[in-house]
Amino acid sequence: MRLPGTRYQEPGWEEVRKLLGQCSLAALRGVDPARLPDAAAWEGLLAEYVERTGERLRQGRHGARARASGNSYGDSVLELALGLLYELQARPADWQAFCAAVAHEQARIAGFWLDAGGEALLRKKLNDMYAVLRDKVDADNYQAACGRPCSPNRIYAYRMLDTAYGEIARLFADWEQHRAQVGAILGRELQGVPIEVRQLRTIADCRAEWVLRWSETLEAFGGGVGPLHTRSKRFANLKTAPDKIGEMLREIGDYQALSANQDRDWLQDRDDAALWMDDYWRVLQESEQAATPGPDLILEARQEALEDEQAPEAGPEAPLPHDPQLDVLATAVSLPPGYMQAAGEAEARAGWVARELCDDGLVVRLAVYAKLLGPGDESYPDAWRDPATGELPTMQQLAGLAQVSLPTLRKRRDAAIARLQAATMRRTG
Template sequence: MRLPGTRYQEHGWEQVRKLLGQCSLQALARIDPVRLAGPEGEALLPEYVDAVARLLRADGGRGEAPGNSYGDSVRELALGLVYELGARPNDWAALCTAVAGEHARMGAFWNLPGGEALLRKKFNDLYAVLRDKVDSDNYQAACGRPCSPNRMYAYRMLDTAYGEVARLFKAWREHREQVGAILARSVEAEPIEARLLTGVASCRPEWILRWSESLERFTGAPGPLHTRSKRFAALKDSPDKIGAMLREIGEYEALSANGDRDWLQDANDATAWIDDYWRVIGESEQASTPGPDRILEARQEELDLAEPVYDEQAAEPLPLLAEQVAQQVSLSPRYLQMAAAAQERGSWALRMMADDTLPVRLAVYLKLLGPFDDSYPSEWLDPATGELPTMQQLAMLDGVSLPTLRKRRDAAIARLSSAGNEETR
């Protein structure tokens, strides 16, 4: 799960947790655990932090693994939490109280069979709480919206619940009865919802609620939204809140996924790709004979290059005609004017495509960057899809055929590639 500002909510957390537990036990081999249960326990925090930090830096195995999708290693994330603990003595005091409670009940429990695992669990619980505090603080700093550690826990629960619903939908034959309980109807064939569930943002709140409700029947344990715990009290009867949180998770994951791609590609790699692209196109042209598409394209080229003929008696000026075309392709009447005004003046790409029409420029971006990119001004996007207009829409806006628009787009890309080669020499 990804949310703004967070670093500990992804699958790498499991390795972070294990590494912190391992190093904590090694540190306690030097710091007698009985001291944690005594009056000096709270004063041991600096000594513990120093010992665990040294052990984390010396670890050459698990610590090298990736800890999240932002590039932080397991070691870096673990060290961050340890140092954060050093600045939060109240969390350390809570750990000492928990150890003292077990010691009062069982004595030196860490020396008993299974006692080491119990001691490790105390530290696991400590860091599990601390990670949600850290991530909720960072979320608030990134978004400017309030977020408690409990709310961060709720985000994670909903993300996990979505994963379970998706798993059940995918294996609907094996879980036909439970899927039916989630959908509130009998399931005899593959439910259309299984295809509609394409991500966490498309998961419906009622599915989450019914999934939680179904768990006791199918697993014997109550679901997270149907226990006596007050942790999710604010969500149990609030499908609108559940829906909003699911959408937020999905929207940010889609947005931050752009960061997984290296947009700063090496110029030589980009040039090689363009060269290879045109080589394949050239070979395919040499291997084929002119067909009806080529004949139509040549005819359209003639029409496009011909002088436009206007009816002098027409009452409508050219801008109004452009507005009518925009309406025909389901865009704002002033789409072309607003999109043109939103262009980045003085940009290299705009200078290189100064002689091209706006639809041709947008077709170039559509080809090279895709229908959506963070760099696109909102004025370029079709409000109905949130993406650039399609090639068909752009061709109509330009008043040319689709093959002609493709040809002009490819010519513009070739010029950009050639200019890029000259600048890198």
């Protein structure tokens, strides 16, 4: 199921859940579950748990499960798992609820996680924590995307309706084998091929009364009590509101149709816009000395820029010669040998930003780019990226390359950004 802003409502969630459970159990062995019932230690335990689990996730980043697709937006299972893990750190109430659940079980059976099946119980409690957190995160992102209120329970209801549609579509497709149940869902005895079988093409074609009758028929046809016919209050506001069910079904269907291109058109627009911006900034750089750059000057500058592509432009500093010591530093921070040399060579056609910061060195410039554009901007050459993450090295890695402390690197980066902003004001002023 796809909804605006959501990332965790598609089938890839199952792999995300399994990866988080697997790495969480390994992390908790180091944390020692016996400490979880101590409310005074919850804050410190959360930080320790997040750090250990994040480390486990990154260690397994090359595994098939971690690299698998997590949703149709292009997020991998690993990316979604890490995102939800760090959301947990920002929402400590969910961690506290998990610890309280462990404390309750511990009071009933001391050291339950050590017994046969005890680790499975601990994992279930972790799964419950992340399932709640998943819907909270997606509900918040849905609100941000649509500007409409949305609770985690509403996200759960969307997912239930999507599941209901899938089951109804399955029954309709095999209606001859499920004639009695399909007839009950349609509210009539079937005489021939029901026209609704051909009409049901997407979830937007599914009718609210079908969902209500499907839920009603489940118990009679061996599927247990239907979600809209249990005593649970979770769907209380839907049980007597077919109009609301129909509205939610159409919303899922409309967004499904809207996003059917799987973002390919948007990605092409982004690439086109990036090329246009490259041209735009190149023209401005060439014409910056002119007081009033007019159309002719812009055209001339563009032609000169195109001609310049025939010959490489000198970068802010000569590419670093191969230095075995640099290989040692790169390896020490989990970067490939030769990283600094390759990254320096990739800056050979540097723009005005790199020229402005030429005295700061490559490491500081990379830190500036990461701060201003983010660690994974599409414009970065591959040589700048950490092969393990596909992004720029972290500040900790960059500090290791520069052989300075992290606070020192941050100060140098912020000072460089301040000079860059001043230079930008001079250019535009």
